[in-house]
Amino acid sequence: MPAGRYWRDGGGADRWTIHGERVVDDTRRARLSIADVELPDGIRFEQYVIRAPRAAMVAVLDDRQRLLLMRRHRFVFDRWGWELPGGYLDGDEKPEVCAVREVEEETGWRPYEVEPLLSFQPWVGTADAEHLLFLARRADYTGAPVDVNEAEQVAWIPLAEARDLITRGEIVGAGTVIAVLELVARQARPPPAPGG
Known part of the structure; x- marks a missing residue:
């Protein structure tokens, strides 16, 4: 890797994998869900996600x-x-x-x-x-x-x-x-x- 380069190219192997997302609450101004995600190294965990209108x-x-x-x-x-x-x-x-x-x-x-x-x-x-x-x-x-x-x-x-x-x-x-x-x-x- 060239000196000073700290990110990856964004290919499929470097992306987080989303195994699913369940909605906890959905309102006019925001949707709160819990995503089941997996890191490129195989570590898997749940994370809260907020999706709001523009x-x-x-x-x-x-x-x-x-x-x-x-x-x-x-x-x-x-x-x-x-x-x-x-x-x-x-x-x-x-x-x-x-x-x-x-x-x-x-x-x-x-x-x-x-x-x-x-x-x-x-x-x-x-x-x-x-x-x-x-x-x-x-x-x-x-x-x-x-x-x-x-x-x-x-x-x-x-x-x-x-x-x-x-x-x-x-x-x-x-x-x-x-x-x-x-x-x-x-x-x-x-x-x-x-x-x-």
């Missing part, structure tokens, strides 16, 4: 490089923090439609010209819960948020300050952390050379 989130930036964030409480780990607006796709809903709908419902701002930024899986060892992250550079205020239970506060926060909120532990959600770091990295990249 979710869409939007990083809305204004022309002053401020990010639209919501401050909310997450009861699961009992903390307040800042997050991007977003939510689960409804049925066959297009991700960009969901993204726009969620921002407006949760913040009272309607984003325009939504473009894909990236996608990610926040908990790859246990869950299949794809998150689609979008970017919008413009939004219009349409009124108070429709969903009053989503956020205690909605604010436009300068991107540099949002980066500091990560450091201080006030942004902890994977999607928001990823979006802020990606947008800060994009700002730091030199512009492309002319003709290149």
